[in-house]
Amino acid sequence: MTTRAVHPSTYESQRSAPAPGTGRQILRAVALTATVPYLALKTAWLAGSRIGIPDGSPLLDPEPFLIAANAVTVAMDACVILLVLVFTRPWGIRVPAWTLAVPVFVATGLLTPILLAFPGQLLIRALGFGADPAAEAVREPFLDPWVFNVVYTGFTVQGLALAGLFVPYARERWGRRWQGVLGLGLPSSTGVVAAAAAATGLAIAAVHAYWAFGGTAGLDAEQVAGFSTARAVVTAVHGMCALGAGAGALLLARGGEIRARWPLGLAWIGAGATLSWGTWMLIATLGPQLDGGEGPSGTAQLIYAGQMITGSLAAAVLARFLISRREG
Numbered sequence: 654m655t656t657r658a659v660h661p662s663t664y665e666s667q668r669s670a671p672a673p674g675t676g677r678q679i680l681r682a683v684a685l686t687a688t689v690p691y692l693a694l695k696t697a698w699l700a701g702s703r704i705g706i707p708d709g710s711p712l713l714d715p716e717p718f719l720i721a722a723n724a725v726t727v728a729m730d731a732c733v734i735l736l737v738l739v740f741t742r743p744w745g746i747r748v749p750a751w752t753l754a755v756p757v758f759v760a761t762g763l764l765t766p767i768l769l770a771f772p773g774q775l776l777i778r779a780l781g782f783g784a785d786p787a788a789e790a791v792r793e794p795f796l797d798p799w800v801f802n803v804v805y806t807g808f809t810v811q812g813l814a815l816a817g818l819f820v821p822y823a824r825e826r827w828g829r830r831w832q833g834v835l836g837l838g839l840p841s842s843t844g845v846v847a848a849a850a851a852a853t854g855l856a857i858a859a860v861h862a863y864w865a866f867g868g869t870a871g872l873d874a875e876q877v878a879g880f881s882t883a884r885a886v887v888t889a890v891h892g893m894c895a896l897g898a899g900a901g902a903l904l905l906a907r908g909g910e911i912r913a914r915w916p917l918g919l920a921w922i923g924a925g926a927t928l929s930w931g932t933w934m935l936i937a938t939l940g941p942q943l944d945g946g947e948g949p950s951g952t953a954q955l956i957y958a959g960q961m962i963t964g965s966l967a968a969a970v971l972a973r974f975l976i977s978r979r980e981g
Contacts, residue, residue, distance in 0.1 A: 676817075677817075678741070681814075681818065687807045689807075690807045691726075691807050692730055692731065694804065695723050705797045705799070706796060706797070711795070712796070732756055733811055736815065737815070758921070758925045761926070762922075762928060763925075763926075763929050763930065763933070765894065765925065765926045766890045767812065768808075769893070771806075773886045777883070830913075830978045834910045835911050835912075838907050838908035838909075840973075843906050846906075847902040850898060850903070850966035850967040851900065853962055854897075854900070854967070856959065857892065858895045858899075860956055861892025861956075865892065867880065873950040876953065891960070894922070894926035896923070897920075897926075898923030898926070901971075902920050904916035904919070904920075905917065920971045921971060923967060924971055925964070927963050928961055928964025931959070934960075938954050
């Protein structure tokens with residue numbers, strides 16, 4: 654009688670995850686519910702509705718670029734539903750890792766700055782700082798203030814619920830990848846990439862900090878006129894993410910006795926946020942501007958490209974680290 658060895662990857666593709674407990678079932682329901690407001694609004698706009706759009710808004714006569722962008726964002730938010738099912742259904746553990754890594758990485762990147770910036774904006778507003786959203790909407794009509802509150806509250810809930818679902822899923826499937834300490838450093842070539850990510854991340858963070866505190870160099874007149882406390886918070890958060898991406902990549906490359914989960918999480922979140930938002934903002938600047946203006950300055954576009962570079966370099970170090978842990 655002979656036995657046939659089963660490769661670990663084959664075993665992983667055949668096994669199923671245990672049924673989620675009550676806590677994860679609640680998080681699943683919360684995450685799915687949180688997608689409804691955004692999907693409903695975007696679908697209504699694509700169908701021609703003007704709900705939440707005030708008179709005088711450029712959204713009342715959308716360009717083909719904006720229509721395409723709305724369709725893309727509907728598909729992106731619909732992917733959240735798919736991720737929730739992957740994290741909570743028994744068949745989710747058998748989804749190939751390479752098809753799951755990219756959407757999870759992008760979702761982490763897009764939602765993290767919102768999770769940080771939106772509560773910060775609410776806090777600043779509650780303390781009496783910044784302009785009144787209703788007054789801003791009257792002066793520069795774009796969307797009714799309630800739309801931002803509903804949409805970004807939904808995004809915040811989505812991000813928290815997805816994190817609560819992904820952590821136990823990842824622990825069941827890849828827990829060994831971040832157990833213990835970092836250990837030996839990565840090859841010197843990866844160290845060079847990490848150093849480049851840290852350098853560009855530091856430079857991007859410095860520029861964002863300068864803009865967040867009211868600096869105007871590198872901005873056009875329209876950007877300077879549109880400066881607000883709320884935008885300063887968003888700018889500061891993007892700077893923090895760029896700094897985190899570089900720092901996480903550097904720690905992963907150096908190795909040592911630090912517990913692996915912390916620099917791994919820092920690199921994953923920082924790289925995802927910096928790469929995803931840098932790409933999104935750069936694409937937005939290349940399309941037609943809703944207000945008919947010339948769009949952000951060349952310096953701003955350069956910063957968005959720098960965010961993409963920082964995130965890409967950090968992601969490369971992150972991938973090399975995960976591969977080394979798998980080989981180990």
